[in-house]
Amino acid sequence: MKQQVNIFDKIEDIEEYIGDKNRKYETVIEIAKTDDPSVKTLSLKSGSWDGKEPWFIIDEDQKLHTMISIDSIHKLIDNFKQLQQDNFDLKLEKTILQHVPIDFQDVWTVAMDEIKKMAIKNSKAKSLNIDLEKLLRKIKREHPNLFLNLKDLFMGQDMSTNA
Numbered sequence: 001m002k003q004q005v006n007i008f009d010k011i012e013d014i015e016e017y018i019g020d021k022n023r024k025y026e027t028v029i030e031i032a033k034t035d036d037p038s039v040k041t042l043s044l045k046s047g048s049w050d051g052k053e054p055w056f057i058i059d060e061d062q063k064l065h066t067m068i069s070i071d072s073i074h075k076l077i078d079n080f081k082q083l084q085q086d087n088f089d090l091k092l093e094k095t096i097l098q099h100v101p102i103d104f105q106d107v108w109t110v111a112m113d114e115i116k117k118m119a120i121k122n123s124k125a126k127s128l129n130i131d132l133e134k135l136l137r138k139i140k141r142e143h144p145n146l147f148l149n150l151k152d153l154f155m156g157q158d159m160s161t162n163a
Contacts, residue, residue, distance in 0.1 A: 055068075115130060
């Protein structure tokens with residue numbers, strides 16, 4: 001029985017980690033061996049069979065597992081993909097701004113066009129490894145009119161302050 005107390009403590013820790021202390025993840029199922037090695041028995045330890053996800057499962061070795069539906073997995077993957085996209089967009093934005101664009105949106109459009117060309121060229125690849133700094137240097141070389149040239153800006157100023 002002491003082992004089950006530890007498992008319920010672990011479940012409480014997970015609830016705290018997720019940050020939703022008001023919602024109790026009540027469905028806890030225990031798997032038990034039977035005389036037939038290919039058959040296991042599931043026992044509901046707490047909660048209900050139609051409880052909210054995730055369900056917690058205690059195996060024969062008293063290890064804790066979770067179970068969620070395919071719909072939840074799809075949502076998790078979609079959220080992860082969106083997070084990756086947002087992260088990439090932020091990195092691209094930062095890299096563009098470091099190169100002092102005259103019109104950020106124009107540079108963004110050129111960068112996205114270049115990235116699409118790379119994706120088409122590597123259409124069989126599952127992912128692209130893009131060096132954003134290298135990409136922006138290339139764009140700056142090919143389209144210098146999209147960026148402020150700080151050298152020219154400072155050279156054009158009258159450097160004498162004693163007028």
